[in-house]
Amino acid sequence: MKLSKCINVKNSRLLLIIMMIFPWVSLPLLGRRAIKRFLPATVFICLVVKIMNIIAEKRKWWWFYTSVHSKIKGDIPFILGPYFISSLWVLKMTYGKFPLFLITNAILHFLFVFPGGKLLKNLGIVSLVRINSIQLFFILLFRAVLLYSFQFAKENINLGRTEGEVERS
Template sequence: MKKSKLLLIMLILPWITVPFLGVNSFKKYLPSALFSCIFTKALDMYGKKNKWWKFYKGIGLLDSMTFFNFGPYLVTSLWMLKTTYGKFPLYLIVNAINHITFTFIGLKLLKRYKIAGSLVKMNKLQYLLLLTFRGLVLYGFQLIIDLKKSNDKV
């Protein structure tokens, strides 16, 4: 399969599940998921500049990680928050399973299909810690939004 088709599938396929989130959950968690994607894009650019990893070319001006970020990652963030938000220990466990799977299996698959390159100046444990930090940022941002909304009601 051509890489451009695979990237488009990675971008579109996860979005097919979004209607099952429900409108209220989508509206509630979208700001946090978008913030996390923007934060991740900033990390991607910083990591690329510092040669932590390398990306393959995407389609047009978008690198392959941008497709991954606004496809599977954004939708996964929405689902993670919908299913585990408010249950922090469960969130940590599910997030850890997702990140371990991605780090040790997903990266190999993405490299095979020339979507993600490889870790260069970062080992898998460091990358796993970075993903964990990113997951905490996602949860923390949603917590801040909810605290602000509850303070506005008082």
């Protein structure tokens, strides 16, 4: 029997709730400094993702069949769960090493788009409609570069402030 036939809407919702909550267990392992350092970039990219998902919904790039609640869009568990926490982790582990950052994101996005996308479609959670998997993969890579760029700009602005404060003393 196929996995998709064993999973009904109620179980899909439970899976989304678990997927949204489970990554947060690792948050204390990040450390306060890393959270404080990378939180602005992570919040920024999550807002960008939400805006992109609004555009995607209007253009029917993908479609969410299941959500945790009728008043909560289906993308919210993905954004607030694995995407938010993995953005913090990837920045912590790879920031300052752009090639490693890009390779890490390429691997994670490949796994999400190809085997993950097929699984999510079979579970009746989400499927691509007017874009294909390769296009989604490049959208995700673009967002990763945007995340890194925001963090880079933030740190250079902060570095400029720190140097300016030292010069005034």
